[in-house]
Amino acid sequence: MELTAEEKAMLDGAEGPAAAKAMDLLVRYGEALGADRLVETNNVAGVIGSSTPFMADYYAEQGAVGRDAIFSRFDLDSDEVVDIPQAKAFTCHLQTRVEPNNSAMFGLPDAALKYHQETQEYSASKGVNMLNTCTPHAAGNTPVKGEHCAWMESSAVVYINSVIGARSNTEGRESAAAAMLTRRIPYWGFHTDAARLGQYRVDVEIDVDSVMDWGMLGYYVGNCVGESVPVITGIKMTPNLVRHKHFGAAAASSGGVEMYHVVGVTPDADTVEEAFGSNKPKETFKYGKAEMKATYENLNAKATGTDVDYVMLGCPHYTIEQVWEAARLLDGKKISGNTRLWIFTNQSVKQVAVRNGYARTIEKAGGLIMTDTCSAMAAAAPKGTKVAATDSAKQTHYLPAIVGVEAWFGSTEDCINAALSGKWQGKAP
Amino acid sequence: MTDRPSNDKIILHGRGVVDGCIEGEALVTKETISGWGGVDSMTGTIVETRHELCGQSFAGKVLVFPGAKGSSGWSAAFHMARIAGVAPKALVFNEMTTKVALGAVVMRTPSVTELDQDPLDVIETGDWVKVDGDNGIVEITKGAKGG
Structure with missing residues (x-):
């Protein structure tokens, strides 16, 4: 792979050891892809700095203690622990594994919530913008046509490439972290005209x-x-x-x-x-x-039970238009005592939903607006859920494997009706 | 008979993706593999309910597959499998994507792609496969478990 003078200098440590490790990873990754060079990017979306107690313990046992150690060893795939500097590229955080205000309902122990909060503080301290959503393009980071990006989250990448005309491959956690520290990503795939x-x-x-x-x-x-x-x-x-x-x-x-x-x-x-x-x-x-x-x-092939325990909306995170629609369908009604309704979105949409009274309408009906995560990310559904229903084909695809429940797919209205009656009555349109 | 004649071996040539040379038993699927949400990183098992290998473990196997699909958490899911000690030993695949490239790099498993014959036609589960990522060579011994 051909590197510019600036990139070579970064690789040799001119911008510090973390940028050097990041560049080393980008070179290994670019060569694996068969890329000829890197391209500049100033728009990164990843899960920068996120980690789990398992990872912390694993590296700590090897003498690598602390958040920078996890970042070095896992995110930068570096054998050496280096000090992690501030983000060089504009960087946003995608969805997380934790619902910040209702973690008990997700069965999350307090210690895990505290670990998550510290993780979030760590990421923010590096200059990562904590949008905490799978749809940054609907929450404050909308790329423009032709903009080279280094985004994770397959549903966001396909959106910005196709609908906006921005240019991003589906990056992974490690390549997004490396891009954040170097403003570079391999020039391959959807960065090039031919692949588009x-x-x-x-x-x-x-x-x-x-x-x-x-x-x-x-x-x-x-x-x-x-x-x-x-x-x-x-x-x-x-x-x-x-x-x-x-x-x-x-x-x-x-x-x-x-x-x-x-x-x-x-x-x-x-x-x-x-x-x-x-x-x-x-x-x-x-x-x-x-x-x-x-x-x-x-x-719908894998779903059999018609008693619906859980209606999950908001995959990808609901927009304000969708929260509005859910509120209209629920207005003045009550959901079944046997069913939970959770609607997932980002914190900015939730704020508007509160301001507009939608949050109150939804809560009065017995539903809840959740932020930052979703059932698949958090690997959690309401306790005792055997049968779920959702208006998202993506969530229907993932929920059975991740949470171990049956999942029905239908329209938003089918799902709200299931929440109200406790029964799945959806039909092929 | 411990030494098989060399003409029992099938040699495929391609491009090395990640360096290193290792051999092991093949686990083959004609279906693309999801990372996050499709595998259990702690046990090295495929958990995607619609997948033909659902419930099977790739730990310590030479994973032969068309390519990666699904979430951008692919590399992290397989990276976690590496630190949990249940990653595949090597990768042989057809379709290059950022997911599989980054996943192979951070798993540090010898990996080869762009082979001169479709490895999915040549390699079957249980075959003994040597993956040479330095030279882009895959050597297959049919139905044999080593030596």
Whole structure:
């Protein structure tokens, strides 16, 4: 890999030992990828500085004690412990594993909450901006078209690449940490023009309109194309932020989609020709009524119990529009005594929800607004949950494996109805 | 017979991703693997309910798979498996992504990709596989457990 003079100097320690270790990791990573060089980035989103007591104990047993030691050994994959300086690049923290105000409901011991709080303070002390959300682009860090980013969180990366036209690969915790200290990331994949061109075509033959429709289409597309770039045609109704959010999260879960084009909608796809550029479609898939039904059945294949213990909304984190919708559906009603309703979002949206009275409406109905995390991240559901319901294809995909529950997938309204009645009554649309 | 004639071995050539040379028993899947949410890092087990290897352990195996999918926590999930002592011994895969590249780097497991034949067609679970990340070579002994 070719390094600039500045990058070589960083590797040799000119900006201190932590930047040198970060550069060493970026070089190993870039060479593994087959990248020729690095690219400058001043927009990083990761889980910088987060850790668990297990990690702390593991390194402490080897004589590496403290937060900088964990950062050195794990985040920078360095055998040596180095002092961690302030962030060099603008850096945001993604979602965490802990709900800060309701941790007892997640079964989190006080000691673990305290450990988490110290972790958060450590990250903030390094200049990491604690957005604590999987959707930084909806919470204060919206990249622009062409901006090179080093983001983790597959649902956020697919959004900023596809909807905004920013340029990011799906980074991992270690590469994001290295980018934060060096302002560099390998110039590979979605940083380059060629990788952003369409590879597969998906012709949509039915109306795709609701958030649920977009979630199912995303899940179908991810299953069809894996990690490749799909070009979606036939969309008649322009999807908004929420629809893109659910589509991308689903496609990134069932496959590994990090970038997509919707012809007539996304920035580099005014026409099919523009979306594919010099590429020829490898294959064309169609999405009609049969495919939609099969996707719905696939998502719901593992759920059998119709008594719903837990309704989980907010994957990816709910926007204020979605909290508003949930509040309207719950207004003046009471959820079933056998069911819990948790709605996950970030702290800025929650603040608006409180200001607008939505939080009160939701709480009066028996639901709760949670922040910073989600059930999959926290690996927790309300105590005793056997059957869950969610409006997120992504969460439906992950919950059974992570929390060990059955999960139903449906519309937001299906989910709220399940919370109110305690029964799953969702049907394929 | 402890020494097999060399013509029993299948040699594949590709590109080394992470240096090092190691041999072990293959665990093969034709399905891409999720990291975070798809594996239990403490036990080295695949837990994704829809996965054909669900419930199986990759600890100490040569993991042969199409590539990585899912969450950006891929590298961290496999990095944790390394410090828990249950990481795969080596990786052989087809599709290069940032997830699998970074995961291989931080696991420090010899890894090879871009092979001249599809390793998923050639290698079966239980085969003895030598992965040479320095030279990008994968050597397969069919159905044998070493020597």
